[in-house]
Amino acid sequence: MTSIRQLFEYQFMVNAFEAGTIVAVVAGAMGWFMVLRRQTFAGHTLSIVGFPGAAGAILLGLSANLGYFAFCVGAALIIGAARESVTTASYEDESALIGTVQAMALAFGFLFVSLYQGNLTGLTGLLFGSFLGITRAQVIVLLLVGAFTLLVIGLIGRRLLFASVDPDVAAAAGLPVRALAMAFLVLLGLAVAEASQITGSLLVFALLVLPPATAQALTGRPLLGIGLSMVIGVAVTWISLTVAYYTPYPTGAYLTSLGFAAYVAARLVRVALDRPRARASVALPVTSS
Amino acid sequence: MSVDPLLGSLSGIFSHEFMRSAFLAGTGIAAACGVVGYFLVLRAQVFTGDALSHVAFTGALAALAAGVDLRFGLFGATIAVGIGIGLLGQSARADDVVIGSVFAWMMGLGVLFLSIYISGSSGSNGSNGTAGVSVLFGSILGLSPVAAVAAAAVGLGVCALILLVARPLLFSSVDEAVAAAAGVPVRALGIGFLAIVGLTAAETTQAVGALLLLGLLTAPAAAAIRLTTRPSRGIALSAGLAILATWAGLAFSYAVPSAPPSFAIVGAATVVYGLASLRASRA
Numbered sequence: 082m083t084s085i086r087q088l089f090e091y092q093f094m095v096n097a098f099e100a101g102t103i104v105a106v107v108a109g110a111m112g113w114f115m116v117l118r119r120q121t122f123a124g125h126t127l128s129i130v131g132f133p134g135a136a137g138a139i140l141l142g143l144s145a146n147l148g149y150f151a152f153c154v155g156a157a158l159i160i161g162a163a164r165e166s167v168t169t170a171s172y173e174d175e176s177a178l179i180g181t182v183q184a185m186a187l188a189f190g191f192l193f194v195s196l197y198q199g200n201l202t203g204l205t206g207l208l209f210g211s212f213l214g215i216t217r218a219q220v221i222v223l224l225l226v227g228a229f230t231l232l233v234i235g236l237i238g239r240r241l242l243f244a245s246v247d248p249d250v251a252a253a254a255g256l257p258v259r260a261l262a263m264a265f266l267v268l269l270g271l272a273v274a275e276a277s278q279i280t281g282s283l284l285v286f287a288l289l290v291l292p293p294a295t296a297q298a299l300t301g302r303p304l305l306g307i308g309l310s311m312v313i314g315v316a317v318t319w320i321s322l323t324v325a326y327y328t329p330y331p332t333g334a335y336l337t338s339l340g341f342a343a344y345v346a347a348r349l350v351r352v353a354l355d356r357p358r359a360r361a362s363v364a365l366p367v368t369s370s
Numbered sequence: 371m372s373v374d375p376l377l378g379s380l381s382g383i384f385s386h387e388f389m390r391s392a393f394l395a396g397t398g399i400a401a402a403c404g405v406v407g408y409f410l411v412l413r414a415q416v417f418t419g420d421a422l423s424h425v426a427f428t429g430a431l432a433a434l435a436a437g438v439d440l441r442f443g444l445f446g447a448t449i450a451v452g453i454g455i456g457l458l459g460q461s462a463r464a465d466d467v468v469i470g471s472v473f474a475w476m477m478g479l480g481v482l483f484l485s486i487y488i489s490g491s492s493g494s495n496g497s498n499g500t501a502g503v504s505v506l507f508g509s510i511l512g513l514s515p516v517a518a519v520a521a522a523a524v525g526l527g528v529c530a531l532i533l534l535v536a537r538p539l540l541f542s543s544v545d546e547a548v549a550a551a552a553g554v555p556v557r558a559l560g561i562g563f564l565a566i567v568g569l570t571a572a573e574t575t576q577a578v579g580a581l582l583l584l585g586l587l588t589a590p591a592a593a594a595i596r597l598t599t600r601p602s603r604g605i606a607l608s609a610g611l612a613i614l615a616t617w618a619g620l621a622f623s624y625a626v627p628s629a630p631p632s633f634a635i636v637g638a639a640t641v642v643y644g645l646a647s648l649r650a651s652r653a
Binding site for chain 1: 379411412416417419420424465466470471472474475477478479481482484485486489502503506507540581582583584586587588589591592595628629630632633637638639640643
């Protein structure tokens with residue numbers, strides 16, 4: 082008990098816990114829609130584009146925070162616009178384009194870091210996250226942007242769900258499917274920029290994919306799933322921050338390992354739940370014949 | 371005696387041993403990337419290639435943390451995971467949430483190994499730190515002549531292997547169901563192909579690094595697919611463009627020392643893709 086209290090005696094740990102909680106809640110909700118819409122590849126690209134944004138901002142003497150938000154949202158707008166204009170493009174075309182953009186973004190990030198002649202800890206911090214240097218101002222920015230993101234997703238959530246599950250029927254019912262897709266990408270950009278500041282550009286999936294995928298393996302109900310996704314994200318973040326505080330190894334390793342363990346466990350539970358049902362449905366025709 | 375300073379500086383490029391090694395290894399690696407990448411884009415498995423590049427990072431750092439040669443971990447991990455993804459996914463086309471989950475965890479493990487490696491041998495902190503960066507972003511100029519010959523040989527081997535199975539692989543990539551009905555071992559081909567992608571990923575990591583290899587794997591291939599629909603011409607074009615991008619990148623980083631070679635190579639590949647897209651959309 083005393084050691085837990087000792088954890089919160091340091092302001093930087095309080096900041097880290099607050100920032101981690103905000104980010105986990107936002108990523109849990111946005112990630113749930115992202116996994117549902119099968120846009121994990123796009124989410125991955127957004128997170129990678131954040132890296133040259135942050136590195137470039139540091140090179141120019143600005144805050145990394147600004148770079149993350151500007152580049153992630155900018156990339157979301159570009160991806161959305163490209164999707165609108167190239168409606169005839171096949172899937173293979175799109176994934177090749179995204180893959181190329183990703184590699185180029187990372188290459189630019191690397192160029193900026195080497196031009197900055199910066200220390201290597203800065204590079205690994207941008208790529209793999211660091212929760213130690215989070216300031217009060219950063220927590221407040223995270224809170225404001227996170228609240229805005231959740232507010233908007235709360236307003237358009239029902240329609241977005243409909244458009245995600247069956248875009249054709251939703252369009253026929255008069256929903257602005259394209260505008261919803263665009264709005265979702267921008268919100269996803271904001272969520273990715275937030276998560277990047279805790280997990281780094283390369284480990285964003287730890288909060289954006291693993292908790293939502295775990296929730297979707299356990300329940301198909303939207304509200305319950307989103308809530309579960311947030312709870313799993315927050316739990317994983319708190320445990321990881323606590324363990325990382327007492328051990329010499331980085332938070333990112335714990336975040337991803339715990340998240341992955343939860344996902345594997347959920348998939349096993351799903352298989353165990355589905356098996357008796359599957360056996361019953363197979364057994365029925367045999368007994369009737 | 372050259373008038374043009376840029377041309378003058380480029381003419382001396384082959385007088386350096388490390389540059390000759392870089393060109394030799396780069397050519398072999400680029401050829402393999404072009405050929406494998408063509409099928410990767412055709413089979414819509416770019417995301418799998420992305421996952422394998424992250425595995426390359428973790429494998430290499432795991433080997434460093436365990437104190438063995440980096441290449442054991444690099445090749446072992448990518449080939450094993452390539453086969454694993456092939457077995458996991460339905461008919462060797464894994465879905466993106468599974469791949470995303472696996473590679474998020476892989477990256478996390480990679481960071482863990484990196485920190486073990488850096489904290490493991492104190493005193494030589496600086497060189498250990500650079501090892502992590504060179505796995506992430508490549509070190510083609512740091513290859514020894516022996517390593518360069520080995521890299522070029524592996525690259526040619528990969529090309530030969532793919533060309534050997536090119537016909538059935540193409541058939542099963544374009545129309546899996548018909549190929550299976552015609553007696554092509556679709557599943558075995560898919561798993562074997564992912565193993566080769568793993569081998570190529572490990573190979574390319576040495577040149578441009580785990581984070582940038584996707585550019586060399588997809589950009590020339592996507593450009594070739596934009597420019598021609600004939601497979602035989604497309605494969606050759608893809609390999610040719612990849613080699614061209616590598617040469618151009620090496621020459622550029624030689625002329626402009628502040629640009630890292632891996633940045634220049636991926637940049638050249640992206641420019642090639644951009645030009646091909648422009649040309650295709652105009653035609």
